[in-house]
Amino acid sequence: MAVPFPHLFSPIQLGNIELPNRVVHVPTDISSSHADGEVSERDIHHHADIARGGAGFIIVGATTPDAKTGRPTVTCLVADGDNYIPGLARLAESMHRYGSKCAVQLQHPGRQCAIPRYNTLGANDRVIKIPWSAGHEIVYENAEEKGKQIREASITEILDLVDMFSEAAWRVKQAGFDAVELHAAHGYLLSEFMSPVLNRRTDRFGGTLENRMRFTLAVVDQIRKKCGKSFPVLVRYSFEEFVPGGRTLEEGVEIARMLEQAGCAGVDISQGIQESAGAGFDPMQYPQGWATYAAEAVKKAVRIPVITSHSLRDPEYCERILAEGRTDLVGLSRQLLADPYWPVKAQLGRLKSIRKCISCLGGCWQESLMAKHEIQCSINAACGNPEFAEMRRTGKPVRVAVVGGGPAGMEAARIATERGHQVTLFEQAGELGGGMLYVCLVPGKEKMRWYLDWIRDQLLDLQVDIRLNHAPTVDELREYDVVLNATGAESYVPEVHGRADLVVPFEDAMACPKVACECHPGGRRLTKLGQRVLLWGDHYAATDTAAFLGAHGKEVTIVTENREFAAETEVIHMYVLRKRFAQGDAEVLASRPYKHAVTVLTGTRVLEIRDGGEVVLEDRDFNQATVEVDTVVNCHTRSKVGLFQELRAAGIHVLNAGDAVRPRNLYHAVHEGSAFGLAVDEHMLFNPNHAMINNLPIDVLSQLTRPEGPAYSRVLMEEQLRQLTPTVAAGSRGHSNGER
Numbered sequence: 001m002a003v004p005f006p007h008l009f010s011p012i013q014l015g016n017i018e019l020p021n022r023v024v025h026v027p028t029d030i031s032s033s034h035a036d037g038e039v040s041e042r043d044i045h046h047h048a049d050i051a052r053g054g055a056g057f058i059i060v061g062a063t064t065p066d067a068k069t070g071r072p073t074v075t076c077l078v079a080d081g082d083n084y085i086p087g088l089a090r091l092a093e094s095m096h097r098y099g100s101k102c103a104v105q106l107q108h109p110g111r112q113c114a115i116p117r118y119n120t121l122g123a124n125d126r127v128i129k130i131p132w133s134a135g136h137e138i139v140y141e142n143a144e145e146k147g148k149q150i151r152e153a154s155i156t157e158i159l160d161l162v163d164m165f166s167e168a169a170w171r172v173k174q175a176g177f178d179a180v181e182l183h184a185a186h187g188y189l190l191s192e193f194m195s196p197v198l199n200r201r202t203d204r205f206g207g208t209l210e211n212r213m214r215f216t217l218a219v220v221d222q223i224r225k226k227c228g229k230s231f232p233v234l235v236r237y238s239f240e241e242f243v244p245g246g247r248t249l250e251e252g253v254e255i256a257r258m259l260e261q262a263g264c265a266g267v268d269i270s271q272g273i274q275e276s277a278g279a280g281f282d283p284m285q286y287p288q289g290w291a292t293y294a295a296e297a298v299k300k301a302v303r304i305p306v307i308t309s310h311s312l313r314d315p316e317y318c319e320r321i322l323a324e325g326r327t328d329l330v331g332l333s334r335q336l337l338a339d340p341y342w343p344v345k346a347q348l349g350r351l352k353s354i355r356k357c358i359s360c361l362g363g364c365w366q367e368s369l370m371a372k373h374e375i376q377c378s379i380n381a382a383c384g385n386p387e388f389a390e391m392r393r394t395g396k397p398v399r400v401a402v403v404g405g406g407p408a409g410m411e412a413a414r415i416a417t418e419r420g421h422q423v424t425l426f427e428q429a430g431e432l433g434g435g436m437l438y439v440c441l442v443p444g445k446e447k448m449r450w451y452l453d454w455i456r457d458q459l460l461d462l463q464v465d466i467r468l469n470h471a472p473t474v475d476e477l478r479e480y481d482v483v484l485n486a487t488g489a490e491s492y493v494p495e496v497h498g499r500a501d502l503v504v505p506f507e508d509a510m511a512c513p514k515v516a517c518e519c520h521p522g523g524r525r526l527t528k529l530g531q532r533v534l535l536w537g538d539h540y541a542a543t544d545t546a547a548f549l550g551a552h553g554k555e556v557t558i559v560t561e562n563r564e565f566a567a568e569t570e571v572i573h574m575y576v577l578r579k580r581f582a583q584g585d586a587e588v589l590a591s592r593p594y595k596h597a598v599t600v601l602t603g604t605r606v607l608e609i610r611d612g613g614e615v616v617l618e619d620r621d622f623n624q625a626t627v628e629v630d631t632v633v634n635c636h637t638r639s640k641v642g643l644f645q646e647l648r649a650a651g652i653h654v655l656n657a658g659d660a661v662r663p664r665n666l667y668h669a670v671h672e673g674s675a676f677g678l679a680v681d682e683h684m685l686f687n688p689n690h691a692m693i694n695n696l697p698i699d700v701l702s703q704l705t706r707p708e709g710p711a712y713s714r715v716l717m718e719e720q721l722r723q724l725t726p727t728v729a730a731g732s733r734g735h736s737n738g739e740r
């Protein structure tokens with residue numbers, strides 16, 4: 001059978017090793033190790049899954065050579081002592097078992113340390129504020145932001161670190177890994193030294209490119225001395241920095257030449273530093289292949305293999321750039337969090353089954369590394385969660401009703417059906433998707449549609465009984481063994497003086513001009529908005545509506561009572577959005593600027609809405625002001641819980657999930673939906689907190705479900721024994737009586 005992607009699945013030589021195919025898992029710190037940095041079962045489970053999926057080369061994420069002075073995340077891997085070798089060896093073995101070659105990326109986070117929080121090492125003394133970094137300054141609820149103090153590394157400390165990096169590399173080799181990579185990208189310590197803009201030293205480690213490269217090249221050299229010249233060393237660096245005075249293409253190419261000369265086996269090209277967070281993190285707005293030009297430029301200058309990455313999602317695109325010789329290897333980070341089986345699905349031509357990463361950063365960045373938790377993915381609840389590996393089909397299917405066809409409901413229906421239950425999914429609208437149908441309309445958020453399409457396809461393939469345009473009654477739902485209430489959230493108008501009736505809900509404002517389309521087959525109501533719009537509210541409803549209206553040329557003023565606008569919205573998306581609000585755009589992107597800047601008024605409430613568009617506002621110091629607008633659009637949301645309460649009152653087994661619990665985002669919806677799907681079982685047991693309980697120890701299950709007889713008494717016991725075996729029972733009774 002012809003392989004659909006011959007270039008993707010052809011081997012390539014990297015130094016002295018042969019990689020079985022061109023798919024590289026580019027380093028991803030999953031922050032899932034033990035507190036001391038020892039390899040955990042989660043680390044093993046996660047990387048084994050990626051190897052099972054068929055990545056040819058897996059580069060394990062940032063691993064520190066010196067935990068005392070620098071850990072990029074609170075539970076990153078550590079390799080600063082020989083006692084870490086056995087754990088690392090198990091990790092390497094878990095990937096080798098499935099044919100992958102593997103490496104560890106060594107990184108000192110420098111100024112971007114999560115641990116220690118303060119007094120961190122850098123190229124120079126400085127104070128930094130990078131609120132989207134996992135090593136950002138912690139600003140407590142009522143404290144003022146000050147910035148994080150960084151101290152300049154002394155020459156002795158640099159030389160010590162050269163030694164520590166090379167010792168760590170030796171341990172990596174000793175553990176059985178095939179190669180090692182140095183992290184010299186994204187503003188971390190080696191990257192900071194290499195950067196023309198971040199490194200302001202005047203000694204032999206600062207100034208010219210040669211000086212700035214000295215630290216990294218010394219580490220490469222020392223590793224080759226300790227591990228032997230045949231042990232492949234790769235370096236990952238930021239090709240461009242996208243800040244004034246930062247690295248540009250020419251230097252990006254020159255660095256590759258220097259690394260090749262220094263004996264590196266390959267280069268792993270990344271982009272950006274923390275000061276250019278858009279390019280470094282690629283939120284949804286970044287198109288596939290935006291960074292390929294860098295690999296193409298480097299390939300013209302060196303002969304060693306080049307890895308490109310950043311927002312690569314489609315096997316077809318990856319195949320094309322390999323076939324055209326624009327890169328040697330394609331790197332996937334988040335794509336393998338969203339679907340570790342991307343390579344094998346591509347190889348088998350099962351493209352529709354690939355769950356494409358939507359670049360939302362909601363799970364892997366916001367809920368994981370920023371929150372100081374282990375790795376997660378918004379659309380793949382199995383990511384980092386070994387519980388899913390234990391997922392089994394049920395022996396006794398139950399009848400499940402899921403009410404609400406948004407992401408929580410769809411994911412619950414998917415998992416419960418995969419497990420063999422009989423699921424009916426009710427959706428009152430004419431289309432599955434819930435709130436995602438609105439979000440897909442926001443310029444820059446079109447990738448949401450990928451997930452929507454994927455899960456709808458899955459439900460169709462699984463032949464789930466889907467009832468559109470149907471809001472079931474309590475009586476209808478009595479037929480089912482359990483109900484999931486995934487009815488989502490809706491907007492409401494808070495108390496306000498004056499003409500509350502003039503306020504337009506955001507659901508009506510965020511509409512594309514088509515009255516009827518595939519998403520709204522029955523047609524919809526369209527509200528004509530004026531030019532000057534006051535957006536009243538916060539969080540995702542407000543950020544999405546602002547982006548939608550801003551891009552459509554409206555003059556938008558956001559009014560929120562909160563001290564900070566969009567505090568719960570994913571930080572990198574806000575980074576891009578704030579630039580767009582200011583009529584600019586993030587690095588590399590070139591969207592059409594908003595016609596008008598978006599104004600944000602924080603700590604302000606709407607006091608009164610008057611006829612003729614006058615709105616009275618009040619700030620935290622009780623100062624009042626009147627603004628004139630054409631339309632007030634409301635973005636306050638609350639859960640729809642009516643049905644849930646009715647079902648509970650009727651004594652029907654019901655659980656709540658997603659925005660019906662509290663309006664939040666996709667991550668929560670998918671995770672709560674899948675938790676339900678995983679939990680449903682034949683016994684329908686609920687604890688006093690109304691939580692469904694399953695996987696009980698068999699003795700406890702039996703104690704909770706078998707018929708309970710009368711309490712123990714000696715007479716009863718004798719009677720039972722007599723009934724079972726009258727003669728033996730009589731004999732044993734005599735014997736035991738005699739002993740006493």
Ligand SMILES: Cc1cc2nc3c(=O)[nH]c(=O)nc-3n(C[C@H](O)[C@H](O)[C@H](O)COP(=O)(O)O)c2cc1C
Pocket residue numbers: 026027028029030061062105183185236270280281282309310311312331332333334335364365369
């Ligand atoms: C959760 C997370 C952890 C990451 N950890 C690392 C890391 O340890 N080392 C590194 O060089 N890049 C790291 N990156 C950056 C990725 O390797 C990659 O360059 C970036 O996510 C863009 O590529 P993608 O679209 O394939 O995800 C990380 C990214 C994410 C989202």
Ligand code: SF4
Pocket residue numbers: 334335337338356357358359360361362363364365376377378379380
């Ligand atoms: S959380 Fe979002 S960005 Fe991160 S891997 Fe999952 S889909 Fe991709």
